Amino acid sequence: MRSLVVFRAEGEGFVPPSSKDFELPPIFGDNEFTTKPIFLILFSVILLSVFFLMASRKASVVPSKLQFAGESVYAYVRNDLGKEIIGHEFMRFVPYLFTLFTFILVNNIFGIVPLIQFPTMSRISFAYVLGIITFGVFHYVGIRHHGIFKYMKDILFMPGVPKPVYILLTPIEIATYLVVRPLTISLRLFANMFAGHLLLMIFILGGEHLLQGAVGLKLVSPFAFAFGIALTFFELLVQCLQAYIFTLLTALYIGGALADEH
Amino acid sequence: MSFTLLAAGGAPNPLLPHTAEIVVGFVAFGLLYIVMRRRVVPMFEKAFAARTEAIQGGMDRAEKAQLEAQRALVQYNEQLSKAREEAQTLREEARVQGSAIVEELRAKAQEEAARITAAAHASIEAERQQAVTSLRNEVGTLAVELASKIVGEALEDQARQSRIVDRFLDDLEKSKK
Numbered sequence: 001m002r003s004l005v006v007f008r009a010e011g012e013g014f015v016p017p018s019s020k021d022f023e024l025p026p027i028f029g030d031n032e033f034t035t036k037p038i039f040l041i042l043f044s045v046i047l048l049s050v051f052f053l054m055a056s057r058k059a060s061v062v063p064s065k066l067q068f069a070g071e072s073v074y075a076y077v078r079n080d081l082g083k084e085i086i087g088h089e090f091m092r093f094v095p096y097l098f099t100l101f102t103f104i105l106v107n108n109i110f111g112i113v114p115l116i117q118f119p120t121m122s123r124i125s126f127a128y129v130l131g132i133i134t135f136g137v138f139h140y141v142g143i144r145h146h147g148i149f150k151y152m153k154d155i156l157f158m159p160g161v162p163k164p165v166y167i168l169l170t171p172i173e174i175a176t177y178l179v180v181r182p183l184t185i186s187l188r189l190f191a192n193m194f195a196g197h198l199l200l201m202i203f204i205l206g207g208e209h210l211l212q213g214a215v216g217l218k219l220v221s222p223f224a225f226a227f228g229i230a231l232t233f234f235e236l237l238v239q240c241l242q243a244y245i246f247t248l249l250t251a252l253y254i255g256g257a258l259a260d261e262h
Numbered sequence: 263m264s265f266t267l268l269a270a271g272g273a274p275n276p277l278l279p280h281t282a283e284i285v286v287g288f289v290a291f292g293l294l295y296i297v298m299r300r301r302v303v304p305m306f307e308k309a310f311a312a313r314t315e316a317i318q319g320g321m322d323r324a325e326k327a328q329l330e331a332q333r334a335l336v337q338y339n340e341q342l343s344k345a346r347e348e349a350q351t352l353r354e355e356a357r358v359q360g361s362a363i364v365e366e367l368r369a370k371a372q373e374e375a376a377r378i379t380a381a382a383h384a385s386i387e388a389e390r391q392q393a394v395t396s397l398r399n400e401v402g403t404l405a406v407e408l409a410s411k412i413v414g415e416a417l418e419d420q421a422r423q424s425r426i427v428d429r430f431l432d433d434l435e436k437s438k439k
Contacts, residue, residue: 018273019273019274019275019276020273020274022274022276023274032280032281032282033282033286035282035283037283038282038283038286041283041286041287041290042286042290044290044294045290045293045294048294048297049293049294049297052297052298052301052302053297053301053302055302056301056302056305056306056309057305059305059306059308059309060309060312061309061312061313061316063309067309070302070306071306071309074302074303074306075306075310078306094303095295095298095299095303096295098298098302098303099291099294099295099298099299102294102298103290103291103294122276123280123283124276124277124278124279125279125280125283125284125287126283126287128279128284128287129284129287129288129291130287130291133288133291187277190276194276
């Protein structure tokens, strides 16, 4: 892909990276299950499984360094995202929240890991998958907790509101619960990763292009690279933040579905 | 994929999902969820519970030990005060006994002294009596001798002799008064 851009740059000037750069061709023939994002997703599952299985294998009162590392992440999700937000029934959802957080975090960080350098969550399919699961989980939990009629009634006719307001509120609530929530949670994750990766590509590839230009342009190119490196660190922040936000919102939705009052 | 490529005329629409990716996404997430739920979370929870237990148990043990110590202290204090009381009683008893013994000894000594004094008195009296008797005999003999020498008259008759001495002595005693 890089050689493609360079080749173009030589011929017809700089071609900025676009959504085309996210459509990676299959590695083996034209089997669509052999693209880089799919391998990365599977790799992340193996990586996380191995790490956390090793970390928790000999879980003891006095933790080893590895156990401590795994346990810190787990305790963070369990207490700060689960217990704080969902309340006393939080333990049922800790495995889901923990899987969600670590899965998104690792796949996001792939975006700045050398040689990998592709944030898997910039493929919207994966973001949709996670959004759909969260959507299913929090509605299921709400229906189980309140019963289907009470749960629907609470959504359609929010209690404690004057009747005429329902004309305005009910469509908004329906849209919120059925469309906005799963869509925004997916899009937020996808768009952040997509835009971040695009930004990095612009600075790195742009710097490379400048290096092949006139002398004046060559002098400018280190600044482009430096900016690219600075943005890489910024990306790390965004990647962690997005994993946190996705998990936080899921916890909030579950907590909301379990709450007795809206 | 060809559909996606078509969607935005050359530049693919990034908002359209791929079937393969959706499938793999569900499978991958599901697998990871199973691993986390079956193995990782229970183990971590076990460690947490054990840790809580260890801390709680330690605190309980410390509390129990403190209680035990408190009880022992109270017990010791009690024993100490009891021992003190006992010692006090013993001392008191000893003092009473001691004074009784002293009293007894003193009485005994007094008695002894009285006895010795009485014996001495008796022996003095006896000696005096003896002295008086022997003196009387001697004085009688002397006086008779003297009188016989003076008078020249032998008073051989014992009875008469002693009668004369007695009369003499009686006169002596009378004149002394």
